[in-house]
Amino acid sequence: MPSQNDWLDGALYPDVEPPAKLNSLAERVDFVARLCAAWDFGLLPSPQTVAEIRRSEWREAVDACRLLTSPAYHLLRSWHGLPPLPYLGSQMAYIRDDPNLEYV
Secondary structure, eight states, X not given: OOOTXXXXXXXXXXXXXXXXXXXXXXXXXXXXXXXXXXXXXXXXOOHHHHHHHTSGGGHHHHHHHOOTTOHHHHHXXXXXXXXXXXXXXXXXXXXXXXXXXXGO
């Protein structure tokens, strides 16, 4: 039988023992930062993790994280209906100036 926290990806915690659950706002913010960093690097979250992080209970942690260099973080903000913040990551000209980008 699957556990209640199957969405909590232990691979996001290579430096410490993965937590059994996330109780505090600080633990949730840390999870959001780890998730976004992995996602930006190309390590996609499981469908269970995506479903969990989209729940309204995560809105406060997503807003508090402020990982402005992360495209994944800005996606999480939009999922939670949070106001957009400035993206501080690099924008490659060959992508930014691609005329086909408006169709994606």
